[in-house]
Amino acid sequence: MPADFDGSNPATRWARFCDLLWYDEGLGLWLDVSRMALNQRDIEGMQPAFAKAFAAMAALESGAIANPDEQRMVGHYWLRTPELAPDAETAGHIAGEIDRIEAFGHQVLAGGLQAPGGGTFTDVLWIGIGGSGLGPLLVIEALQAEGQGLPFHFIDNVDPQGISRILGRLDDRLGTTLVIVVSKSGGTPEPRIAMEQVRARLEQRGGRWAGQAVAVTMVGSRLDRLAEAEQWLARFDMFDWVGGRTSITSAVGLLPAALTGTDLRAFLDGAAAMDAATRAAALTANPAALLAASWHVAGHGRGQRDMVVLPYRDRLAVFSRYLQQLVMESLGKKLSRDGQVVNQGIAVYGNKGSTDQHAYVQQLRDGVDNFFVSFIEALDDPADIPALAGERPGDVLEGFLQGTRTALMESGRQSLTITLRRFDARSLGALVALFERAVGLYAELVNVNAYDQPGVEAGKLAAASILDLQGRLEGLLADGAPRTLEALGQELQTADPEPLFWILRHLSANDPAYRVSGSWAEPASLAFARV
Ligand SMILES: O=P(O)(O)OC[C@H]1O[C@](O)(CO)[C@@H](O)[C@@H]1O
Numbered sequence: 272m273p274a275d276f277d278g279s280n281p282a283t284r285w286a287r288f289c290d291l292l293w294y295d296e297g298l299g300l301w302l303d304v305s306r307m308a309l310n311q312r313d314i315e316g317m318q319p320a321f322a323k324a325f326a327a328m329a330a331l332e333s334g335a336i337a338n339p340d341e342q343r344m345v346g347h348y349w350l351r352t353p354e355l356a357p358d359a360e361t362a363g364h365i366a367g368e369i370d371r372i373e374a375f376g377h378q379v380l381a382g383g384l385q386a387p388g389g390g391t392f393t394d395v396l397w398i399g400i401g402g403s404g405l406g407p408l409l410v411i412e413a414l415q416a417e418g419q420g421l422p423f424h425f426i427d428n429v430d431p432q433g434i435s436r437i438l439g440r441l442d443d444r445l446g447t448t449l450v451i452v453v454s455k456s457g458g459t460p461e462p463r464i465a466m467e468q469v470r471a472r473l474e475q476r477g478g479r480w481a482g483q484a485v486a487v488t489m490v491g492s493r494l495d496r497l498a499e500a501e502q503w504l505a506r507f508d509m510f511d512w513v514g515g516r517t518s519i520t521s522a523v524g525l526l527p528a529a530l531t532g533t534d535l536r537a538f539l540d541g542a543a544a545m546d547a548a549t550r551a552a553a554l555t556a557n558p559a560a561l562l563a564a565s566w567h568v569a570g571h572g573r574g575q576r577d578m579v580v581l582p583y584r585d586r587l588a589v590f591s592r593y594l595q596q597l598v599m600e601s602l603g604k605k606l607s608r609d610g611q612v613v614n615q616g617i618a619v620y621g622n623k624g625s626t627d628q629h630a631y632v633q634q635l636r637d638g639v640d641n642f643f644v645s646f647i648e649a650l651d652d653p654a655d656i657p658a659l660a661g662e663r664p665g666d667v668l669e670g671f672l673q674g675t676r677t678a679l680m681e682s683g684r685q686s687l688t689i690t691l692r693r694f695d696a697r698s699l700g701a702l703v704a705l706f707e708r709a710v711g712l713y714a715e716l717v718n719v720n721a722y723d724q725p726g727v728e729a730g731k732l733a734a735a736s737i738l739d740l741q742g743r744l745e746g747l748l749a750d751g752a753p754r755t756l757e758a759l760g761q762e763l764q765t766a767d768p769e770p771l772f773w774i775l776r777h778l779s780a781n782d783p784a785y786r787v788s789g790s791w792a793e794p795a796s797l798a799f800a801r802v
Pocket of ligand 1 (some may be wrong): 400401402403454455456457459462514515516585600677724727
């Protein structure tokens with residue numbers, strides 16, 4: 272039985288550490304939650320809720336409609352253990368896609384599949400947003416060995432400057448760039464618009480789009496239909512029952528692995544092994560349950576403490592962004608599954624240690640106590656970085672981690688630590704699967720649907736109505752007559768002149784045909800004309 276959380280007594284601390292430490296030899300992974308406020312009373316009190324959560328996860332894995340809003344099954348666990356899928360056809364399809372991805376990677380890297388103008392592909396340009404961009408970025412940043420496979424470039428936004436920068440970087444290599452367009456729904460505006468920009472530039476530079484383009488999307492989506500009609504180089508399936516934020520073990524994460532010569536089977540194997548470990552139906556024997564319980568106690572089941580992710584490994588710097596989507600899009604919900612307003616969620620941020628010690632860790636130690644830290648470390652230091660003048664970088668890094676952990680404890684701040692024996696494709700798969708399951712369990716504890724994202728729709732709809740308003744506004748100003756915002760509002764029958772101000776400020780910054788009179792500091796004085 273673990274002693275209660277109390278940083279002041281080394282003997283109690285040690286006993287608590289030993290009692291709560293979770294370790295799995297096969298996974299080579301330790302989880303220490305002894306410095307979270309998770310006490311025996313909490314563990315006992317949460318047993319019934321966890322019994323229900325474990326049952327819900329078992330039902331989800333066996334194909335229940337776990338996402339009722341979208342009437343969808345939730346099957347990311349099947350991606351690494353296809354035989355778990357509810358029917359043999361689905362299992363065969365998953366396994367077949369993995370084989371195809373692997374073969375495609377080999378063909379591209381070995382030059383069996385060439386750019387349309389001849390020669391091997393030189394680069395990959397990946398276009399996708401949210402889960403269609405973050406998982407691949409994590410795979411590349413975390414796992415691509417220096418100089419191995421193709422260099423990757425990402426467009427994960429519709430920022431024209433960002434698109435311009437990437438196109439400028441690729442420029443004369445556009446004809447030998449493999450362009451992978453990723454959108455589960457196949458209709459998300461940002462990647463679609465970015466794709467059109469890339470396509471236009473690539474064709475200007477003599478490339479042949481269909482021979483260089485690959486689609487990753489749901490069968491039958493708008494993107495899939497386009498890729499099929501134009502006979503793109505390849506199409507890979509993004510299954511209906513996999514959400515963007517849990518798609519890293521689908522083609523979304525496997526294709527980047529295949530195109531960089533990374534061991535995608537090891538990645539899947541690590542995730543499968545962690546899935547097996549996190550099926551344990553006992554709170555203290557299950558690392559994902561230990562995480563979920565610790566988060567719950569720390570934030571009083573209301574998300575009142577933020578999750579600060581501090582990996583002590585540069586290659587994992589992007590992991591906090593990855594977790595940000597996984598945790599916040601899954602748990603950040605207004606309504607419970609019973610329709611009650613709950614405004615749930617856990618805020619996630621972070622970068623990497625020890626770098627952040629010289630940035631925001633000051634506040635963590637001394638400022639507002641509204642967080643818990645998730646330290647992540649790997650024990651394997653590369654052999655080519657030796658001790659110099661008695662200083663070995665790996666030892667210093669470990670010392671800084673322990674130092675920060677201690678300093679936080681001394682000021683009563685909570686932290687947990689995940690330690691990987693080795694950092695590789697297998698352990699990254701395990702790490703991802705650990706958090707996926709913890710998020711699923713936590714969602715059960717707070718009774719929210721972890722698999723929908725209704726809040727995102729509000730912003731998408733509002734953006735669409737702004738673009739519609741802009742179209743009507745431009746139509747009105749085409750006659751060349753100057754108008755104030757108030758007059759424009761009246762003619763366009765909108766009671767709110769503010770969006771008109773924003774649209775015209777942007778238009779006039781980019782199009783010299785727009786003439787502006789009045790003062791920008793006094794929006795009501797402004798008049799606009801298109802001459
Ligand atoms: O892959 P898609 O369908 O383009 O969606 C991209 C992202 O947009 C969201 O649907 C939110 O709008 C995320 O859940 C998803 O990862």
